[in-house]
Amino acid sequence: MIKFHFEEELPVLYLDFNEELEDEGMERLSFVDKPATEMNWRVFERQEFQESYRDYPKSASENACRAIKYRDNNPKVDCGTRVGWTRAQQLCNNRPLSVETIARMASFKRHQQHKDVPYDEGCGGLMYDAWGGDTGVDWAIRKLQQINNQLRMLGFEKQIFQEINEEKRMVTAPVMLAETKILRYSPDLGKYYVKFSKDTIMKMMKKYFKENKIHNINTDHDENAVKDDVYMIESYIVDDRNQSKLYPDLPDGSWVATYLVENDDVWEKIKEGEYNGFSLEGYFIEKYEDEMVDNMLLEIQSTLKDYVDETLIEERIKRILGMK
Numbered sequence: 001m002i003k004f005h006f007e008e009e010l011p012v013l014y015l016d017f018n019e020e021l022e023d024e025g026m027e028r029l030s031f032v033d034k035p036a037t038e039m040n041w042r043v044f045e046r047q048e049f050q051e052s053y054r055d056y057p058k059s060a061s062e063n064a065c066r067a068i069k070y071r072d073n074n075p076k077v078d079c080g081t082r083v084g085w086t087r088a089q090q091l092c093n094n095r096p097l098s099v100e101t102i103a104r105m106a107s108f109k110r111h112q113q114h115k116d117v118p119y120d121e122g123c124g125g126l127m128y129d130a131w132g133g134d135t136g137v138d139w140a141i142r143k144l145q146q147i148n149n150q151l152r153m154l155g156f157e158k159q160i161f162q163e164i165n166e167e168k169r170m171v172t173a174p175v176m177l178a179e180t181k182i183l184r185y186s187p188d189l190g191k192y193y194v195k196f197s198k199d200t201i202m203k204m205m206k207k208y209f210k211e212n213k214i215h216n217i218n219t220d221h222d223e224n225a226v227k228d229d230v231y232m233i234e235s236y237i238v239d240d241r242n243q244s245k246l247y248p249d250l251p252d253g254s255w256v257a258t259y260l261v262e263n264d265d266v267w268e269k270i271k272e273g274e275y276n277g278f279s280l281e282g283y284f285i286e287k288y289e290d291e292m293v294d295n296m297l298l299e300i301q302s303t304l305k306d307y308v309d310e311t312l313i314e315e316r317i318k319r320i321l322g323m324k
Contacts, residue, residue: 011192011296012181016200017282025207026282028216029175029257031227031266031275052096053143060136064091067130070119079123080130083273088130104273105131105140112137169261170233171270172246173277176201178238178253198253202237205255209235217259219266221281227263234258296320 017024068088071077087105090097097105108131114124115134131137178201181193196204208214214232219225236242238254247256257278261267269275303316 010183013192013194014200015194015196017204019203019207024282025211026204026213026280028213028218028226028281030221030279030281031217031219031230031270031277032221032279033274033276052098053102054094054096056091056097056132056139056143057135060132060139061091061094063129063133063136064088064131067119067126068092070126077126080127081269081272081274084127084130091132091136099144102140102143105137106144107271108132109137109141169267170258171261172234172256172258174247174250175255175257175278175280176204178251180251180254201253201255205235205237218281219269219275221279227266229262230266231260231262232257233260 019025064087068085071079071085083104087101089095090101108128111124111128111131112134114122115128117124117126119126128137132139176196178198179195181195184192184194214235215230217227217230219227235255235257238244238250238256239252244250244256250256261270266275299320300317303313303320307313307316
């Protein structure tokens, strides 16, 4: 069931599974910070959006520094999230911000009504300043519009926010990308790529539904962090019949899903940026990774046994390992 070829200097493995076996296929989806697909549900990811910016006002940095100083001088302060304080540190140190980070800053406008709460009377004013205060949030809104105009993508700003909706509580993102390299690492192989074919993805989705696992969700791949009140409400394969307006460049055969998040804790962490996309879980990945290593070792052993010419041996082993 394994077939692999080589691109560049790293091996490429097509992962598949036996749909007749009970222990193969997907077990659940995990909500994670960095999805393997590198496609977040909060931001319509395109290569053009990877530029970073640091032209925010000095006063935004000063607001963030002031919030950090107060927190550090008052150890009992229990405000904000790890994401919020990371943002404050970026601003205070005048570090460049990605478009995704700028979008999160702009969305913090919703907390503006709490900006005048004194630091010693609550978290509102402290965390608003941690995100840059008025000057930082207003800059982020203007910067998004500027980026939108530069890229001539009229719907970009709407695409950033439409899936983070207080009322609907829904998130949409790709689950699996067809014919797309995903970087992995193992102690035996080092870095290599995996891919999923259209057929494998279709089989995966069908079996996931047939086994009624569609509402199986955890966070950060923690088996002890299974979440209730999170429901898959939409699922489709990108093809001639179904195209994604959110992700118009997805390869045919990719799988897209939408989840309704009624779990308050999970939803708050989504809004704060702690969870950004899906990551699938399944025993078949580790199984076929081990099988790939075994196959490579067998090929190397066979080469050493059957060939005498050292140059030919070296060429064959390089090919087996995906080396130039």
